[in-house]
Amino acid sequence: MSALLLSLNEARVLASLVEKSLTTPQYYPMTVNGVMLASNQKNSRSPVMSLSEGDAGAALNQLEAQRLVKRDETSGRAVKWRHQFQHQLLLKTGGVAVLATLMLRGPQTLAEIRANASGLNGPADIDGVQAVLDDLADRASPLVKQLPRGAGQSTVRYAHLLCGEDAIPAVVESAGSSSSGGGGNAALVAQLLERIEALESRVAELERALS
Numbered sequence: 001m002s003a004l005l006l007s008l009n010e011a012r013v014l015a016s017l018v019e020k021s022l023t024t025p026q027y028y029p030m031t032v033n034g035v036m037l038a039s040n041q042k043n044s045r046s047p048v049m050s051l052s053e054g055d056a057g058a059a060l061n062q063l064e065a066q067r068l069v070k071r072d073e074t075s076g077r078a079v080k081w082r083h084q085f086q087h088q089l090l091l092k093t094g095g096v097a098v099l100a101t102l103m104l105r106g107p108q109t110l111a112e113i114r115a116n117a118s119g120l121n122g123p124a125d126i127d128g129v130q131a132v133l134d135d136l137a138d139r140a141s142p143l144v145k146q147l148p149r150g151a152g153q154s155t156v157r158y159a160h161l162l163c164g165e166d167a168i169p170a171v172v173e174s175a176g177s178s179s180s181g182g183g184g185n186a187a188l189v190a191q192l193l194e195r196i197e198a199l200e201s202r203v204a205e206l207e208r209a210l211s
Contacts, residue, residue, distance in 0.1 A: 097122030
């Protein structure tokens with residue numbers, strides 16, 4: 001399909017449907033209210049959003065027009081929704097996990113993506129994450145990009161492009177402002193994740209040398 005340009009609301013709704021289809025399949029497909037609640041979660045989301053049921057419904061209608069979601073025909077009286085994310089974007093399982101993670105949590109390092117995508121059947125190691133990112137970037141219309149290192153950052157971060165490049169700075173800014181009051185903890189977690197990533201890379205090199 002041609003290049004997508006989703007709104008932030010549409011990206012959050014779509015990624016929430018993807019996430020819940022994998023983590024809570026017993027509650028999938030989802031009603032508009034369920035999609036709204038999943039989109040507005042305060043954990044595992046950056047930035048935290050506050051969509052109304054109308055916002056969620058409007059986003060679902062727009063996504064339906066782009067064939068990224070569809071109404072479930074077996075749900076009885078209540079309208080429920082399924083995503084068609086993997087099919088429409090021709091994604092492998094790892095690509096679904098990595099993209100959904102970036103859409104839900106904003107720009108992340110390789111180590112953060114690996115950790116956060118693990119519950120969505122994401123790649124098991126850093127090399128696997130890198131391979132998926134390379135595949136998503138190597139398209140006529142790239143789906144991810146590597147971001148320049150910011151001040152004080154020792155590792156690069158990656159962002160999805162489904163909302164366009166202009167949306168990336170806004171996502172980064174929102175993620176930073178949402179952690180105000182707990183900036184020290186956030187910085188410590190980032191440092192620990194970076195150290196884990198470096199250690200995993202060293203272990204991988206040693207394993208290759210010994211094999």
